[in-house]
Amino acid sequence: MKPSPPVPVALSTASVYPEGVAAGFEIAAELGYDGVELMIWTDPVSQDPAAVQRLVQRHRMPVLAVHAPCLAVTQRVWGADPVHRLRRTAEVSARLGARTVVLHPPFRWQRRYAGVFAAEVVRAHEQHGLGLPVENMFPVRRGSISTVPYALGHDPTETGFGAYTLDLSHTAAARTDALALLARMGDRLTHLHLADGTGAPRDEHLVPGRGTQPCAEVCQALSGGAFARAGGTVVLEVSTRRCRTREERTGLLAESLLFARLHLEPNVPRTPVAGLTR
Numbered sequence: 001m002k003p004s005p006p007v008p009v010a011l012s013t014a015s016v017y018p019e020g021v022a023a024g025f026e027i028a029a030e031l032g033y034d035g036v037e038l039m040i041w042t043d044p045v046s047q048d049p050a051a052v053q054r055l056v057q058r059h060r061m062p063v064l065a066v067h068a069p070c071l072a073v074t075q076r077v078w079g080a081d082p083v084h085r086l087r088r089t090a091e092v093s094a095r096l097g098a099r100t101v102v103l104h105p106p107f108r109w110q111r112r113y114a115g116v117f118a119a120e121v122v123r124a125h126e127q128h129g130l131g132l133p134v135e136n137m138f139p140v141r142r143g144s145i146s147t148v149p150y151a152l153g154h155d156p157t158e159t160g161f162g163a164y165t166l167d168l169s170h171t172a173a174a175r176t177d178a179l180a181l182l183a184r185m186g187d188r189l190t191h192l193h194l195a196d197g198t199g200a201p202r203d204e205h206l207v208p209g210r211g212t213q214p215c216a217e218v219c220q221a222l223s224g225g226a227f228a229r230a231g232g233t234v235v236l237e238v239s240t241r242r243c244r245t246r247e248e249r250t251g252l253l254a255e256s257l258l259f260a261r262l263h264l265e266p267n268v269p270r271t272p273v274a275g276l277t278r
Helices: 021-031 049-059 082-096 111-128 169-175 178-188 215-221 248-264
Strands: 009-012 035-039 061-065 100-102 141-144 145-147 164-167 190-192 231-235
Touching: 009 061, 009 169, 009 248, 021 049, 021 248, 035 141, 035 231, 049 082, 049 190, 061 082, 061 231, 082 100, 082 111, 100 190, 100 215, 145 190, 169 178, 169 190, 178 190, 178 215, 190 215, 215 248, 231 248
Parallel strands: 009 035, 009 231, 035 061, 061 100, 164 190, 190 231
Antiparallel strands: 141 145
C-alpha cells in the first residue's frame, strides 16, 4: 500500500503585510514552505505576472494558488468589473502554473456579478482546468446589529459550489462551528486557510493554536491522504502586521508552519469528524 501523499503547505503573501509580495516569497523559501498563495491586491508586484515569475525562479518557490482581488480594498484592481477580475485572475493563475484560484462570494451591491458568479466559476474551470474553491465569510457585527454583506450569504454551502475554501479565522468571526462546516463541505473542500480567531467581531487571522478554533482537529481530518490526492493545499494566512521587525514576523510564520506540519502528519492521532470520510 502506497503511503499517503503529504499535504502541501503554502504561505499567503498577505501574511507578510505591510511587507510586499517579494518578502512573502523570501520568507516562504527561508522557512521551508512548499509554495505561496499569491494575494492579488494593491501591491503592484502582485498584479504583474512577469515580476511574480521572476520571484518564483529566484526563490525556487512555486505559486500553488492565487487569491482573486475580492477584498473591499481591491475593488479597483484591474478595473471595476468583478467579472473581468475573475477572468484575469484565472489567466494569471494558468500562466504561473497555479492550480487554484480562491474566490470570495460577491458583495450584495454586485448584483450583476452575483447573477453570473456560478457560471463564471464553471467557465474558468473549463477554460483553464483550475479549481476555484469559494471561501466561507462572516457577518459584519456592530454591537447587537449583524448584517451579511454578501449576496449569496457568508456560508457557500448554502448555495452549493463544486469546491470550497475553509477559512478558520472567518469561522471564528462568524461564530460558526468549524467542524460542522468542514463536514458540510465534505469532499468538495479542496483548500484550507489555516489561521485562528477568538470569536471577536473581526477577522483576526491569529497564529493557529492561539485562538479558539479547532485548527489541530481540522488539520488532522485532512491528513489521511484524500485531501492531498485531490490537489488540496493548506495555506497559512496569518496576520503579522503588528510585528515591528522581520525577525518577529518570521518567528510567527515559522511557528505557524510547525503547527501545520505537526498536525498534518498522518501518524498523529486523529479526531473523527461526523459526516466526513477521509
